[in-house]
Amino acid sequence: MNYVAHTKEDIQQMLSAIGAKSIEELFKDIPASLRAKSFNLPPAKSEFAVTQALSRLADKNATGLVNFVGAGFYDHFIPAAVDALSSRSEFYTAYTPYQPECSQGWLQAIYEYQSLICELTGLDVSNASLYDGGTALFEAMMMALRHTGRNKVILDSGINLIYRTMLYTYSSNLSIEFVEIPVVHGQSSREELYKYLDERTAAVIFQNPNFFGAVDDHSDMVEKVHQCGALAIASVYPVSLGILKTPGEMGFDIATGEGQSLGIPLSFGGPYLGFMAARTALARQMPGRIVGATVDSDGKRGFVLTLQTREQHIRREKATSNICSNEALCALRAAIFVSLLGRQGLIELAEHNYQKAEFAKETLSRIPGVQVKRSSPTFNEFTILLPRHANEVVHRMIEKGFACGFPLGRFYKGMDNYLLIAVTEKRTKEEIRRLADSLEAVL
């Protein structure tokens, strides 16, 4: 087999099959004015020269900084086994295979992933994953709209702005009435929610911990949401679920989130992982693939794609979603990561994160002029108030070797002096002390 596409012979063969003499003749119906004269490409370079040019570009990135940036995506340790197992050729594909039941190993891996997501979120059913945390949240909102037949959605403004923007963009041609309720002292405002919550509300969406790092128990609000016949949706940080109350325990109907923190490297543009779990009653509203366990004609355990009548290849325009690509490889990595840690490991991982962030709060609060916000409990991320614009501080800290945090003014008006700091298990006490020393020096 020839791996070079379009050899002269191929082209001749194709042309003669359709009865054209030349490529020119094939394109003759396109007016000359519309045809490209040239593609303005630079002269060809050798592989070595291209590698050098791209490396020079890559060198412009600041690398090797000690990372205290989170804001939805977190710098967690990834055990080598995750790479080793997920890169096995039997698994190395981005998709669930076509003719899926022929690939029992793959289906089992996804089934395990779904089971782990259910355990983590405390909910009944998980799909085989979605594109990323934002699309998962959008799909959850759409489930609520379909389920309730209503069109009003209340968003907590503590939801990552990226996600809120995605909800607005994806639904810009639908008639959805959005209400955003403000965050008061870092927490979801009960008072504001109850002002807007009514019998027309399809869904109320929270994030926990919220974008400022604040942890909340939404149980009381979820109860009120249900009294109005609406669904409660939570976007959650999976690593935090090692110690925090799960969405299931708080009564949420659907939980979604970004699965990057479960064994997927930080990378601009992904690939990342959207996870989604819901109560059984909503299974048929859930988008994308779901793997089920069954027995074959000999009574042996096997795996199948299930509830496929919700899907686009059967229901076409009535499918639950048409943007439900799953992220099989990333889901596999998450399944391996979570299995390697185990129940106890996940609890310990979450505790490490929590304790290191608490140590960082303690250490940073000693810097004159720095105020650590303590109005709410936090997990591994918290907000500090600086005596000057956070953008300047971030730039100066890069020179000191630190990516010191996310300037909240980028997403929230009037918060120019606020910095959001994430501390994962990878950060040492020594690094946290040096962060504090450098911060004190640049202020």
Add this chain to the structure above:
Amino acid sequence: MNVPGNLLYTKDHEWARIEGKTAYVGITDYAQHSLGDITFVDLPKAGEELKQSSFCATVESVKAASDVYAPLSGKVTGVNSKLAQNPELINQSPYDQGYFFMMEFSNEAEKAKLMDAPAYQKYVEGLAE
């Protein structure tokens, strides 16, 4: 194929049993047989206003999910809640225990657009050819 004489039928294989101002609605024996084992049915809500021939329910079998259309216009007055747990009733007893919902129909004249049993029988035989 069972086609009871006391019902009215649509080309989409729904039936309606008229009792005064109330119509019981379901899908025909032919429909349940074509769909195969039914696993789930999504029913309208009581109080919902339906229009003749408009979408009112979804029936899901191992093979496909199919839309069900209202045989008459009117308001849904109650649904067969047994179907949530026992969708197989549609296969076992399509004209009795497997009915979908009841409605108070609003336009007497619409009945003229439906087929009686002999007409439906003939219609289905025509499909088979």
